[in-house]
Amino acid sequence: MYLKFIRKNPKNPVLISVPHAGNFYPELFLKYLKLNLNEVRKIEDFKSDEILNLINKDSADIIIAQCSRAVIDLNRSRKAVDNSMFSEIFEKKNIDEKKMIEFGLGVFPKSISNNQIYNKKLPISYGKYILDTFYDPFHKILSAQIKYLLNKFGNCYHFDLHTMPSKALKNFKNEPDIVLGNNFGKSCSIELLNYIKNNLKTFGLNVEINNPYAGGFITRNYGNPSKGVETLQIEINRKLYMCEEKLSLNNINLIQKIFSNLFNEFNYYSKLAAE
Numbered sequence: 508m509y510l511k512f513i514r515k516n517p518k519n520p521v522l523i524s525v526p527h528a529g530n531f532y533p534e535l536f537l538k539y540l541k542l543n544l545n546e547v548r549k550i551e552d553f554k555s556d557e558i559l560n561l562i563n564k565d566s567a568d569i570i571i572a573q574c575s576r577a578v579i580d581l582n583r584s585r586k587a588v589d590n591s592m593f594s595e596i597f598e599k600k601n602i603d604e605k606k607m608i609e610f611g612l613g614v615f616p617k618s619i620s621n622n623q624i625y626n627k628k629l630p631i632s633y634g635k636y637i638l639d640t641f642y643d644p645f646h647k648i649l650s651a652q653i654k655y656l657l658n659k660f661g662n663c664y665h666f667d668l669h670t671m672p673s674k675a676l677k678n679f680k681n682e683p684d685i686v687l688g689n690n691f692g693k694s695c696s697i698e699l700l701n702y703i704k705n706n707l708k709t710f711g712l713n714v715e716i717n718n719p720y721a722g723g724f725i726t727r728n729y730g731n732p733s734k735g736v737e738t739l740q741i742e743i744n745r746k747l748y749m750c751e752e753k754l755s756l757n758n759i760n761l762i763q764k765i766f767s768n769l770f771n772e773f774n775y776y777s778k779l780a781a782e
Contacts, residue, residue: 509645510556512569512653519776520660521567524649525668526581526725527552529573533640535633536578541626542619545754547577550619552670553754558743561767568652574641575614577624581645582667582723583607585612585638590619594628597737602722635705649729657735664699664775673746675719683715684747688722688740694730695737702775703739710765719756733778741742 530551533543540547557573572581580587584603591597592615604613611618615634618624618694633690656663676682685707689695702716720732722740731740745751 508574508641509648510569510573511648512564512566513573514568517642517656517659518519518565518567519567519773520663521773521776522561522649522652522656522665523567523668523770524665524725525552525556525559526645527573527576527669528556528571529578531576531726532575532578533559533571539625539629539633540629541623542547542681546620546622547575547624548754550577550616551575553745553749554741554756554759555668555670557756557759558748558766559770560762561763563767564768566773570645570649570652572641572645577619577665578703579637579641580612580614581642582669583612583723583729584724584728585646586644586744587613588615588634588733589613589617592625592629593631593634595631597631597634597680602675603695617619621748629771633761635665641774649725652728653736654741655705656746660776662776663736663737664695665736666703667722667738668773669720669740670745670748671720671742672751673744676744678683684712684744686715686718686720686742688717688720688742689738690726691717692723694722694726694732695739696732699737699775700739703741706769708766711712712765755782 525693586598586601587604587608588598589608607613623652655662687700689700720742725739727741748762750757
């Protein structure tokens with residue numbers, strides 16, 4: 508379940524994915540929900556897709572998830588499964604991202620602020636339905652579009668858009684507005700990272716690199732500069748565009764203009780082509 512804005516004749520190899528913007532909660536999820544839905548919604552990257560609203564339709568391909576990350580986290584491995592959440596063994600081997608599972612943040616999130624999400628053990632049928640309906644289609648279209656752009660241009664510049672709670676940044680002397688993550692140089696080149704960083708800095712934004720977020724599963728899984736795919740995670744401080752306590756938008760137009768400028772005027776590819 509996703510929204511896609513795919514260009515018929517792309518002029519550049521730019522792709523933006525937004526895996527955590529979703530606010531859809533299927534009835535099957537609500538059936539097992541223990542927490543109040545308002546508490547659960549705090550895990551959303553609240554309306555982060557609207558940050559892209561002023562980007563021209565011909566400037567980038569955009570794929571936006573619609574199902575909440577509280578239901579299924581698309582930025583986790585499909586095998587990042589906590590078997591203790593299920594009435595039977597769900598994933599029998601090769602469990603991934605064990606540290607995230609310990610924090611209750613596997614592909615099926617288990618807890619929010621140390622509070623259990625579910626009121627009982629989940630049946631195997633629940634997990635299979637959620638993966639088949641929400642996880643697999645998103646990654647299928649994302650993978651297909653990366654391959655298409657790579658075949659057409661020889662490169663794909665993939666940006667994975669997220670927002671971060673300001674409370675996660677309280678230890679910084681100068682709180683970052685943006686955190687760019689390239690998995691410590693493994694998922695995208697320093698040249699592309701610097702291009703984005705320098706553009707953002709022209710708007711007076713404080714940009715941090717790989718701290719505290721270096722990139723999740725999407726960054727690690729898809730980014731492969733040696734094969735022409737550069738994936739860069741972009742985390743935006745929620746204070747820039749919303750009231751975090753009230754879950755409401757606040758001055759989003761400024762960050763919309765910044766990102767429209769960044770992608771509508773994107774010339775990294777044309778610079779490379781001219782070299």
